[in-house]
Amino acid sequence: MTLLYAIAVAAVMASGIYLMLDRNVIRIVLGTALIATGVNLILFLAGRLGATDPAIIQAGSYALGEGAANPLPQALVLTAIVIGFALLALAAIVAYEATRALGTVNADEMNAARDLGDPFKGEAGEGSAAGK
Numbered sequence: 707m708t709l710l711y712a713i714a715v716a717a718v719m720a721s722g723i724y725l726m727l728d729r730n731v732i733r734i735v736l737g738t739a740l741i742a743t744g745v746n747l748i749l750f751l752a753g754r755l756g757a758t759d760p761a762i763i764q765a766g767s768y769a770l771g772e773g774a775a776n777p778l779p780q781a782l783v784l785t786a787i788v789i790g791f792a793l794l795a796l797a798a799i800v801a802y803e804a805t806r807a808l809g810t811v812n813a814d815e816m817n818a819a820r821d822l823g824d825p826f827k828g829e830a831g832e833g834s835a836a837g838k
Contacts, residue, residue, distance in 0.1 A: 711751055719744035729813045731801045738797060742790035746783050806826030 725737030733767045797803040
């Protein structure tokens, strides 16, 4: 069963990498989301799957029981989900605004900054110490 989970995580991560290598900005954003999901699955699977007792410390004890679930991977996954969602929302907004302003979803054609020229060469930088 662990091999099945490993294959599923590998498929999600491979799909994310494949999408990130495309020049379409929307696919890059979706690939980033898949990579984040794959990392969440890796963290979740690191916490040991199977039937375990809840992560509750019994009265009069100072540690978890022997068969208790590890709460750390669950907390890490919950934090990673929140951070991943914020990253996805920001990337989607940036991709939407770039697509709307430049009129294309192809990252190779998004060269507005390159068209502005070198910021270190210009009227102010020609004879000054900053331009040398």
